Amino acid sequence: xxxxxxxxxxxxxxxxxxxxxxxxxxxxxxxxxxxxxxxxxxxxxxxxxxxxxxxxxxxxxxxxxxxxxxxxxxxxxxxxxxxxxxxxxxxxxxxxxxxxxxxxxxxxxxxxxxxxxxxxxxxxxxx
Numbered sequence: 001x002x003x004x005x006x007x008x009x010x011x012x013x014x015x016x017x018x019x020x021x022x023x024x025x026x027x028x029x030x031x032x033x034x035x036x037x038x039x040x041x042x043x044x045x046x047x048x049x050x051x052x053x054x055x056x057x058x059x060x061x062x063x064x065x066x067x068x069x070x071x072x073x074x075x076x077x078x079x080x081x082x083x084x085x086x087x088x089x090x091x092x093x094x095x096x097x098x099x100x101x102x103x104x105x106x107x108x109x110x111x112x113x114x115x116x117x118x119x120x121x122x123x124x125x126x127x
Contacts, residue, residue: 025048
C-alpha cells in the first residue's frame with residue numbers, strides 16, 4: 001500500500017505514519033521518495049493504534065511488537081500483552097472512578113452557582 005492508501009485505510013495522517021517509522025515501529029519499503037507498506041506494516045499499525053487507544057505507551061507497544069520479532073512466539077507475546085492489558089484496565093477503572101467523583105462535584109458546584117446567580121440577579125433587579 002502507498003502512504004495515501006494507509007492513511008485512508010487507518011484514518012491517520014502521513015505525519016503519523018512517518019512518526020511511527022522514525023520510532024522504528026513500522027518499516028515500509030522505500031523506493032526513492034515512495035513508501036510502500038507491507039501486510040506486516042499494516043498489521044503492526046493496527047496493533048499500534050489499538051494499543052494507543054487503550055493507553056499503552058509507545059515503549060510498551062514496542063516491547064510487545066519486539067517479542068514477536070525476537071522469536072518469543074505468539075504465546076509469549078499474548079501472555080505479555082495480557083499482563084500489560086490487565087494493568088492498564090486497573091488504571092483506566094481508577095481514572096473513570098476519579099472522573100465520576102469529579103463530575104458529581106462539578107454538578108454540585110453548578111447547582112450552587114445557579115443559586116448564587118439567581119440570587120445576584122434578584123438583588124440587581126431589586127436595586
